[in-house]
Amino acid sequence: MFIGQYDHQLEAKGRLSIPKKFRSQLKEGAIISQGLDGCLSLYPKDSWELLISKLSQLPLTRSDARSFSRSISFGAFEVEIDSLGRILIPDHLRVFAGLKDDCVVAGSLDRIEIWDKSRFTDYISKVNSHAEEIAEKLELS
Numbered sequence: 001m002f003i004g005q006y007d008h009q010l011e012a013k014g015r016l017s018i019p020k021k022f023r024s025q026l027k028e029g030a031i032i033s034q035g036l037d038g039c040l041s042l043y044p045k046d047s048w049e050l051l052i053s054k055l056s057q058l059p060l061t062r063s064d065a066r067s068f069s070r071s072i073s074f075g076a077f078e079v080e081i082d083s084l085g086r087i088l089i090p091d092h093l094r095v096f097a098g099l100k101d102d103c104v105v106a107g108s109l110d111r112i113e114i115w116d117k118s119r120f121t122d123y124i125s126k127v128n129s130h131a132e133e134i135a136e137k138l139e140l141s
Helices: 020-026 045-056 063-073 091-097 117-128 131-138
Strands: 005-009 015-017 030-034 040-044 077-079 086-088 102-108 111-116
Touching (some): 005 015, 015 102, 020 040, 030 045, 030 063, 030 091, 040 045, 040 091, 045 063, 111 117
Antiparallel strands (some): 005 102, 015 086, 040 111
């Protein structure tokens, strides 16, 4: 399980340090892909395989199922963590997420989300301003 958030700097060559607390869960490999809401998602290989299994069960005849599967899989990339705990984020994913210098690496239960810091701040502010309404719709207890 991934929880917490950490501020990191994206290096000029596109490398980003993954928090030490997260690295142990990525030892078997990791996949990075487009996420939702303008972030990137970094999955441990087993979580990625579970997601792909679920996506492959969606009806191929539905255009929204095809579109979502494509958005997740087309730009996906297998990444390796180097000896300094960094991953290389491909150019097309950096552009998609608007990553510049300041980034937030955040745990999101079964995956890690990588955000441009200003985009993350705006998103969290918006969510927090409606947290009670969101919780009521989900009927959390």
